[in-house]
Each structure stands twice: as C-alpha cells, then as structure tokens.
Amino acid sequence: MKTTVKDKNLQYKLLDTESENNLFTALEYSERLILFIGAGLSKDTGIPTWKKLLGEIYLKAFGKEIEIEDGDELKIASQLEKQCVVKKIGFYDEIKRIINGRKLPHLAVHEHILKADFFSRITTNFDNVLDSAATGTLKNYNPQYWPRFRISHINTDCTCYLHGNVFVNDINNRIIFTEESYKEAYEETDYIKRLLSAITYENNILFAGFSFNDFEFVALFEKIFTMKKDEMWAEFGPHFILLPSSLREAEYSGYKQKYHDFLIALNVKPIYFIVEGDSYINLHHILDYFIRKMKKPQLLDGTI
Incomplete structure (x- = not known):
C-alpha cells in the first residue's frame, strides 16, 4: 500500500515514505557520493533503447x-x-x-548533474547526452574512457564512460558493445571488476537509470560482487538506486529474484519514483531535487 510522502516537493513523485527516507539517507552520504548513470536517464531525451x-x-x-x-x-x-x-x-x-537523428530536448537535468557536487560520475551509456549537456555549461569537463580510466580519476571530478563513447574518435576510447568486447573487458582481464569493486567499497553510489530487471545491470553486479569477501559485506555501502514504482510490487522470478535479494542484502537501498505513462520525467525531477539539497553544490553560476 502506498503511504503519503511528507515532503510536498516530492509528493506525487516518490512512491512512499520509505523511498523518501532512503533519499534523505543518500543526502547524508553526499560528500563521497558517485552517480552511476544507466540508460534510463536517457529515456526522455528521445534516444532509443x-x-x-x-x-x-x-x-x-x-x-x-x-x-x-x-x-x-x-x-x-x-x-x-x-x-x-x-x-x-x-x-x-x-x-x-x-x-x-533524434532531436535532444532541453538537457537541464543532465546539466545539473554535471554541475553538482557528486564525487564523480560513471556511466555505462555510450551516447552523447552528457557531452551535449557539457557544451557551454562546464568550463572544465573531464571525460575518461575505458581502457585508460583509473580509480585515481574518481578523485578528479571526472565523468567515466565505462563502456566507451561512440561519438569520440580516440585510440584511448574503446567501445564495449558486443559479446567479444564484453569478454575482453570483463573476462580476459579483471580490471573493470577490480576497479568497480574498489569504487563501490570505498564510496557511496547513487544508481540512476538502472533497474533490477535490467539484465546487463544485474550481470555487471554479479561480476563485481563475486570478487568481494563475506567479511567485507557488513561494511559495504550504503548505496542507493532510483527505481520505477512498478518494480516495488513486481513479482520476481529466476535471476531477477536472485539479484533483487542480492542487492538488498548488500545494502543497496531502493528509492521508488512514480512513472507517468511512458515518461521517466519524475526521475529527472527527483534528481533535480536531490542536487538542490546536496551539502556542497558547486555551480558555475551559483544556481540550479
């Protein structure tokens, strides 16, 4: 049953008070909070799935x-x-x-993401949404690409394209898009797994644009968490994930149930937002609200 959200700015955007509480808990960890961006954040920009x-x-x-x-x-x-x-x-x-071929609408939420004081940003997206938002918005935009990305870049307020960027013609930008490229990146070398394992252990993560029924998302986490020792799990997180409200009461089966339980057990706290039709606009609204409330916003013009 849905419970009434207390903060009027979040009313009709968040599903329940548990989600609201998890959102405010995430704010308490904002000093070392990394934003991990999935494809859902590009959903309302016109880019196809x-x-x-x-x-x-x-x-x-x-x-x-x-x-x-x-x-x-x-x-x-x-x-x-x-x-x-x-x-x-x-x-x-x-x-x-x-x-x-898709005309990108106003990218306000992405501009805010780049301006805000997230410790850094990581994305598995390969589109140019963040690059487009950075144009004319940031004086110092610091994108990094696999395989040159290093954990030390996390401390430099970077945007890491974990799977590359198809719009960047650079020898240091490798696209991970096919079975062969995934095998090379995740199986022939364990560098990405070790890197993400270190990042998730040493920092707090806010996942936006991922879901528990996203096959690649749960597969990615399987690769990361299989490297962790049991004694580390008690100290893991907390991390947070923004999810569409339909998943709150969804029935999980097979790998979906397995990973749903797995992530909850590993202290990944869900923040459910209400979906309006096919639009994820409330995801953008919640991120915008979150950024406004962050402890130390660093904006070029002093506003959002």
Whole structure:
C-alpha cells in the first residue's frame, strides 16, 4: 500500500515514505557520493533503447525486423557488427546516425548533474547526452574512457564512460558493445571488476537509470560482487538506486529474484519514483531535487 510522502516537493513523485527516507539517507552520504548513470536517464531525451537501436540497424543490415529477447543484446550486436562489414555499413556510424537523428530536448537535468557536487560520475551509456549537456555549461569537463580510466580519476571530478563513447574518435576510447568486447573487458582481464569493486567499497553510489530487471545491470553486479569477501559485506555501502514504482510490487522470478535479494542484502537501498505513462520525467525531477539539497553544490553560476 502506498503511504503519503511528507515532503510536498516530492509528493506525487516518490512512491512512499520509505523511498523518501532512503533519499534523505543518500543526502547524508553526499560528500563521497558517485552517480552511476544507466540508460534510463536517457529515456526522455528521445534516444532509443538498446533493443530499439539494434532493431533499426538489424532492419537495415538484414532487411527484416527482429524481436530481441532479454539478454540477447550482446549476441545480436555481434551478429550485426559482422553483417555490417559484409554489407559495407559502418556499424558504429549507424549507431551515431540513429542517435543524431533524434532531436535532444532541453538537457537541464543532465546539466545539473554535471554541475553538482557528486564525487564523480560513471556511466555505462555510450551516447552523447552528457557531452551535449557539457557544451557551454562546464568550463572544465573531464571525460575518461575505458581502457585508460583509473580509480585515481574518481578523485578528479571526472565523468567515466565505462563502456566507451561512440561519438569520440580516440585510440584511448574503446567501445564495449558486443559479446567479444564484453569478454575482453570483463573476462580476459579483471580490471573493470577490480576497479568497480574498489569504487563501490570505498564510496557511496547513487544508481540512476538502472533497474533490477535490467539484465546487463544485474550481470555487471554479479561480476563485481563475486570478487568481494563475506567479511567485507557488513561494511559495504550504503548505496542507493532510483527505481520505477512498478518494480516495488513486481513479482520476481529466476535471476531477477536472485539479484533483487542480492542487492538488498548488500545494502543497496531502493528509492521508488512514480512513472507517468511512458515518461521517466519524475526521475529527472527527483534528481533535480536531490542536487538542490546536496551539502556542497558547486555551480558555475551559483544556481540550479
């Protein structure tokens, strides 16, 4: 049952007082709070989901539509990359073309994210939303890319593109988008796992744009947490995750239930926001509110 949120600024945006309490608990840890950005934060910018993006490229490469199942994205991406070579289609050029074809609306929430005093920002997104928001907003924008990203960058107020950025043509920017690239990044070397393990252990994380039914999100955490020792778990976190309200009462099965329980056990506190239709605009509102309330905002113009 939904309970009334006490703060009027959050009313009709947060699901219940438990979510409100978790939000204010997150504020208490804001001095070492890292914002971990997932695809959901780009949902209201017009950029297609990973599945829809792959579907558009698949239609062009194979001349037919495809229904992509959860967990098959990497496999389909690998097939497409190979087929695009045969068809003489630039795979990553197609990704950029599709994203550029969407007119980005006003990116106020992303501008606020870049201005605010998060300890640093990490994203598994490969789009140009943050870069676009940084243009004309920040004097010193400090993006870092895999595989050159190091844990020391966390202390420099950076934005880390953990899986690369398709819009950056740089030898130090490697895109992790296919089965082969994931295997190289996560299995052939354990550097990303060790890096994320250290970050989640030494800092507090606010996850935005991820969910428990996001296959890649839970797979990522499986890789991280398998490296942790039992005795470390008692000291882990707290971390926080912004989730759509539909997941509050959702029935979990299989890996979804496993990881839902796993993350809760590891002190990742959910903050449920109410979804309006297909829009995640309340996610933006809550982040905006959170940034206004942070302990030490650092803004170029002194305002949000």
